[in-house]
Amino acid sequence: xxxxxxxxxxxxxxxxxxxxxxxxxxxxxxxxxxxxxxxxxxxxxxxxxxxxxxxxxxxxxxxxxxxxxxxxxxxxxxxxxxxxxxxxxxxxxxxxxxxxx
Amino acid sequence: xxxxxxxxxxxxxxxxxxxxxxxxxxxxxxxxxxxxxxxxxxxxxxxxxxxxxxxxxxxxxxxxxxxxxxxxxxxxxxxxxxxxxxxxxxxxxxxxxxxxxxxxxxxxxxxxxxxxxxxxxxxxxxxxxxxxxxxxxxxxxxxxxxxxxxxxxxxxxxxxxxxxxxxxxxxxxxxxxxxxxxxxxxxxxxxxxxxxxxxxxxxxxxxxxxxxxxxxxxxxxxxxxxxxxxxxxxxxxxxxxxxxxxxxxxxxxxxxxxxxxxxxxxxxxxxxxxxxxxxxxxxxxxxxxxxxxxxxxxxxxxxxxxxxxxxxxxxxxxxxxxxxxxxxxxxxxxxxxxxxxxxxxxxxxxxxxxxxxxxxxxxxxxxxxxxxxxxxxxxxxxxxxxxxxxxxxxxxxxxxxxxxxxxxxxxxxxxxxxxxxxxxxxxxxxxxxxxxxxxxxxxxxxxxxxxxxxxxxxxxxxxxxxxxxxxxxxxxxxxxxxxxxxxxxxxxxxxxxxxxxxxxxxxxxxxxxxxxxxxxxxxxxxxxxxxxxxxxxxxxxxxxxxxxxxxxxxxxxxxxxxxxxxxxxxxxxxxxxxxxxxxxxxxxxxxxxxxxxxxxxxxxxxxxxxxxxxxxxxxxxxxxxxxxxxxxxxxxxxxxxxxxxxxxxxxxxxxxxxxxxxxxxxxxxxxxxxxxxxxxxxxxxxxxxxxxxxxxxxxxxxxxxxxxxxxxxxxxxxxxxxxxxxxxxxxxxxxxxxxxxxxxxxxxxxxxxxxxxxxxxxxxxxxxxxxxxxxxxxxxxxxxxxxxxxxxxxxxxxxxxxxxxxxxxxxxxxxxxxxxxxxxxxxxxxxxxxxxxxxxxxxxxxxxxxxxxx
Numbered sequence: 001x002x003x004x005x006x007x008x009x010x011x012x013x014x015x016x017x018x019x020x021x022x023x024x025x026x027x028x029x030x031x032x033x034x035x036x037x038x039x040x041x042x043x044x045x046x047x048x049x050x051x052x053x054x055x056x057x058x059x060x061x062x063x064x065x066x067x068x069x070x071x072x073x074x075x076x077x078x079x080x081x082x083x084x085x086x087x088x089x090x091x092x093x094x095x096x097x098x099x100x101x
Numbered sequence: 102x103x104x105x106x107x108x109x110x111x112x113x114x115x116x117x118x119x120x121x122x123x124x125x126x127x128x129x130x131x132x133x134x135x136x137x138x139x140x141x142x143x144x145x146x147x148x149x150x151x152x153x154x155x156x157x158x159x160x161x162x163x164x165x166x167x168x169x170x171x172x173x174x175x176x177x178x179x180x181x182x183x184x185x186x187x188x189x190x191x192x193x194x195x196x197x198x199x200x201x202x203x204x205x206x207x208x209x210x211x212x213x214x215x216x217x218x219x220x221x222x223x224x225x226x227x228x229x230x231x232x233x234x235x236x237x238x239x240x241x242x243x244x245x246x247x248x249x250x251x252x253x254x255x256x257x258x259x260x261x262x263x264x265x266x267x268x269x270x271x272x273x274x275x276x277x278x279x280x281x282x283x284x285x286x287x288x289x290x291x292x293x294x295x296x297x298x299x300x301x302x303x304x305x306x307x308x309x310x311x312x313x314x315x316x317x318x319x320x321x322x323x324x325x326x327x328x329x330x331x332x333x334x335x336x337x338x339x340x341x342x343x344x345x346x347x348x349x350x351x352x353x354x355x356x357x358x359x360x361x362x363x364x365x366x367x368x369x370x371x372x373x374x375x376x377x378x379x380x381x382x383x384x385x386x387x388x389x390x391x392x393x394x395x396x397x398x399x400x401x402x403x404x405x406x407x408x409x410x411x412x413x414x415x416x417x418x419x420x421x422x423x424x425x426x427x428x429x430x431x432x433x434x435x436x437x438x439x440x441x442x443x444x445x446x447x448x449x450x451x452x453x454x455x456x457x458x459x460x461x462x463x464x465x466x467x468x469x470x471x472x473x474x475x476x477x478x479x480x481x482x483x484x485x486x487x488x489x490x491x492x493x494x495x496x497x498x499x500x501x502x503x504x505x506x507x508x509x510x511x512x513x514x515x516x517x518x519x520x521x522x523x524x525x526x527x528x529x530x531x532x533x534x535x536x537x538x539x540x541x542x543x544x545x546x547x548x549x550x551x552x553x554x555x556x557x558x559x560x561x562x563x564x565x566x567x568x569x570x571x572x573x574x575x576x577x578x579x580x581x582x583x584x585x586x587x588x589x590x591x592x593x594x595x596x597x598x599x600x601x602x603x604x605x606x607x608x609x610x611x612x613x614x615x616x617x618x619x620x621x622x623x624x625x626x627x628x629x630x631x632x633x634x635x636x637x638x639x640x641x642x643x644x645x646x647x648x649x650x651x652x653x654x655x656x657x658x659x660x661x662x663x664x665x666x667x668x669x670x671x672x673x674x675x676x677x678x679x680x681x682x683x684x685x686x687x688x689x690x691x692x693x694x695x696x697x698x699x700x701x702x703x704x705x706x707x708x709x710x711x712x713x714x715x716x717x718x719x720x721x722x723x724x725x726x727x728x729x730x731x732x733x734x735x736x737x738x739x740x741x742x743x744x745x746x747x748x749x750x751x752x753x754x755x756x757x758x759x760x761x762x763x764x765x766x767x768x769x770x771x772x773x774x775x776x777x778x779x780x781x782x783x784x785x786x787x788x789x790x791x792x793x794x795x796x797x798x799x800x801x802x803x804x805x806x807x808x809x810x811x812x813x814x815x816x817x818x819x820x821x822x823x824x825x826x827x828x829x830x831x832x833x834x835x836x837x838x839x840x841x842x843x844x845x846x847x848x849x850x851x852x853x854x855x856x857x858x859x860x861x862x863x864x865x866x867x868x869x870x871x872x873x874x875x876x877x878x879x880x881x882x883x884x885x886x887x888x889x890x891x892x893x894x895x896x897x898x899x900x901x902x903x904x905x906x907x908x909x910x911x912x913x914x915x916x917x918x919x920x921x922x923x924x925x926x927x928x929x930x931x932x933x934x935x936x937x938x939x940x941x942x943x944x945x946x947x948x949x950x951x952x953x954x955x
Contacts, residue, residue: 019111020118038115039142043150046108050154065118068111 004044006087007036009072009080012054016071018061019045045070053079108151116141162476170481177453181485183846184449188489190839191442192528193496198435199528200497200521201504202428206421211344213284217377218416219248219386220348223394225409226661226681230256230349231419232370235361237397241373244393247386248375252279255359256370257351261615261809262316263329269613269809270312270354272330273347277358280341282376283348290324290339297338298358304335307356310343330355332617332807348374348416374416387413405661408680426908427829433905434581434836438843439531441577445843446489446532447539448570450482452854475541482540483533490529497525508828567851568887574844575891576898578837579928583899584906585837586920587913588830594912595826600653600819601755602695607815608788609651610797612808616782625781628804630774633688635800636786644789646691647772649780651787651815653756654822658684658780659765660740665727668737668745673727682723683757683767684740686779691769692718692752694787702734702750705771715743715770715778718750723766738768746770760822761911787815829909837924841931844891849935852884856943864948873944880943884936891932892925899924 011017011025022045023036048054053076059069072080116137123133141147152161174181209215222231233241233253242251253276260272277295280286287307297305308323317323327334335357347353349372377386394411401409414422421428454461461474469477498520619625633647650657659681665673689705691697700721709716717738724733737745756764770778788797794812801810856863863876903915913920 018114018118020115024122037142038140039147042111042147043154046151046154061118063121065114066110067114067118068107 003087004036004040005048006080006083007034008041008044008048008070009053009076009083012070012072012076013080016069018067018069020067022070048076051075105152108148112141112144112148162473163480166477166480167484169477170484173481174485180449180453183850184446184485185489185492187442187445187449187843187846188486188532189492189496190843191439191446192490192493192525192532193500194836194839195435195439196493196497196520196525196528197500197504198431199524200501200519202432203521203524204519206425206428210417210420211346212348212416214376215417216415217379218283218348219375219377219383219413220372220416220419221375221386221390221411221413222371222373223397223409223411225405228370230372231412231414233373234368234397234400235371236368237400238371238373241393241397244396245390247378247381247389249378250278250282250376251373252276252282252375253359253371253373254279254347254349254356256349256372257347257353259613260331260355261613261807262355263332263615263807267807267809268316269811271352272355272357273351273353274357274359279356279374282374285342285345287339288342289321290337292339293356293358298360300360300362302358302360304330304333304360305338305358306330306335307339307341308337309341309345309354312354313340329807331615332619348372348420350420383413383415387411408661426905427825430584430829430905430909431832433902434584434833437577437581438836438840439528441574441581441840441843443531443535444570444574444577445847446485446535448567448574448847449850450485450536450539451567451570452850454478455854455858479537479540482536486529486532486536490532493528493532494520494525497528504832507831567854571844571847571851571887572891572894574840574847575888575928575932576895578840578844579892579895579924580899580902581833581837581840582924582928583895583921584902585830585833586924587906587910587915587917588826588833590913590917590920591909591911592823592826592830595760595823598653598756598760598912601753602652602697604815604819606789606791607694608791608794608797608812609815609818610786610788610810610812611651612784612801612810614782614784614808618807619782622776622781626774626776629781629784632786632800632804635804636788636797639790639793639796639800641790641793642788644690644694644787646688646694646787648685648687648691648785648787649772649783650685651785651818652695653819654759657757657767658686660684662726662766664741666739667727668739681765682740683765684770684779685767686770686772688772691787694789695755697755698753700751700753701732702748704750705769709749709771710773712771712773715746715773716749717746717768717770718752719748719768720752720754720766722754722764723768724751726766740768743770760819761826826909826911841928844928845931845935848884848887848932849938852880852936853939853942855883856880856939859943860946863943863946864950867946868948876944876946877937877940880940881933881936884932884940888929888932888936892928895928896921896925 007026008022011022011029014025017025019038019041023038023041026034026036045054045056049056049070052073054070055073056068056070058066061067116134119137119140120130120134123136124130128136138144210218212218220231222233224231238253245251255274257271257273260270262268262270275293277293277298280292286292288310290307293305293307296302306328308317313319313323317326323337323340326337328337329335341356377383390413391411398406398409465471465474501520614625614628619628629647636642637645662680662682663672665682667673687705689707689709692699692704699718701724702718705716705718719727719733719738727733727738728736733748733751735747737747739745752769754764755767757767758765772778791814797812798810801808863871867873867876899921900916907915
């Protein structure tokens, strides 16, 4: 599971959001440490939607702009839970490796 | 919203939000927007990536291929138009012809269980179709053991329906149960019953659906209505179903019961249709009917016997007999045309592929896989086939309409021919297959990188295929052209048949007096003599004649030669030898009106018409036959019960059995003022002034307003006799012309490509001193070689297919030199022109420019 996917799923776990919202959310929450590239974000969003992990619909933002909102499907929630677990293990492993080396 | 547009909106909305954020952070609006766009990086690349996810790959590639194919076709409009036209002609013509012949040859007859239906009877020169004689018909019925049902009808005859506007109709009489034999029944009303058929029963009739529609407004009130038919009140009891047709395929408007007089001993001809008992074959039926036939033959006058045959046919066989040959010829012709058009399209595609060798090599070098390239060229040829197929469907509809409109009458069931969906589909499939095949051929070979250098490397191996296709086209076109040439030659011969009469500016007026209103021969004579007087008084009538039939059609009175006698010599021939003799009764003006020369003796005079004994004029053919060594003038002859007639003159021969058959010998009896002579009710008048047909009609109306009169020019009548050969020649001519055109296009395409490929070489040659004339010769000689091979093959094929066309020819044979030479010349001229155009271009090549090409 690529980190990009995890970032997308985790962001959407907080509630439906549009592509731009996802980039800003990741930046804000990681306090600028993580960045999502638009060039990879959209292909990933569309692929995830095709896989049934996400669903999308057109809606209007509070600022009155039309935007495509993505949200997690039940499949997505399961995928997120699994991804989180995997990521935690990976992180633990990497941490141990770093300490040991 | 399409995925494409959705994605654009999504992108747009993202950039807008980013720009807003940038502005909020203090950037100026223009910069904010630019920065937002920049953040996105390469938008096209992203869009491609997104689309690749959204759309299944094959669909996307198909779309690309299609777009590419459309663009490619639009870039080469000449190629596209020619290829589409070639496919359309192939599909259109073959679909139309198949639909048309399918109706004639293969469609089920509109009768129940048609396989067991039979038409049998005797044939004789006097009758135009099989018959049994009415006097022993009942014996046949009782003795036969092979049919479960056996029914008869009369042939069709003219009959006049007198309403406000009298019309002439076709009537036939049938036995009760006739419709049932074919599994039919009246659409409304009832069938003719056994009671209706009793001799002396009140007359009843069934009317055709067409008549019901045109004359009675499809109103059911027609039932039990009484109509005036031939001056007799007849009660309508039923209406025939819309698709009803007589098994003889003759047009018919009214069916009546036969009401045969049981005491009558005269014979009438009956058409006899039957249903075979289950398990009885045609051969068996014929064998088991033979003894009854031999029995029946004994009742036939001895003079006729030798000319009579006995035939048993399935109804279908019998119906398609006359049209089969023409239909087969058409099928053959259209198959050739289809082959030519396929070869042509293949050629065009191959030529185009060769021309694009460099482009394909470039694409391969850029990473397009072999599969991708293959698919691309396939897409293009399939697209071409699809467009061509659609154009072909349109063409087929138009052609079929043209066929039906121009076809002569008497082709069975032609009017019902409709475009057949299955046939169209099949033709379409053939063209798709051809597209697939020829799309495959050029793509099979992966273009080598060498062709990028501009040399002629790739495609060398296939050089034989295109010339082979051209040669094939030339050969097939020659076959078509030969066929068309032969038919045109026949038509020309037919329209130049020596008729023995002059038909120009003659009005032919024909009427038949209804027997019911003119029952006595004296009344009939009185009518025609009164009419003769009236018409002779009309202004502007210089030449004028009354006759009981008109040449050159074969519808005259006739007798058999064996019945003729010469005074003092008896019968002129042994029984059953000698064929038919035509008899015509004419007024003295007949020979002058038709410009028939009198070779010996004199023409009839008005005094002859008052003589108690008839005088005759015989034609040279009869004179040669009856009096080979003596002077016929003054001799007396007799035919059957005519009494002795003195020969007063010998006339030139006149064509009297139609245009295609050899004429029969003929003698003319003077039309006397005497009601005992020959046929009176059925009379024609010839008038040498076509401008007064309205006045003629008025005279008839004054004498009998209810009489139906047909007036046309003699030229029109003769023209009708040529309608069938004209139709055949027209059709085959059209095919041959299309084939010629396609072959020329094919040759042009290949030579043009050759010239393009050899441009550098030509440049070198010219730089080394070759003149434009040399170049022209070089290119043309190449075309000449192909033409020569094609011609030789074509002539061989034409000779091999000659049998098919032989029976349709008149006055010419399949090996007649003139039409074949004409076909070869036409094809050679077209081919050389097609080769000359690119050859001239080659001759104009600038050496320097051509060398730079390399």
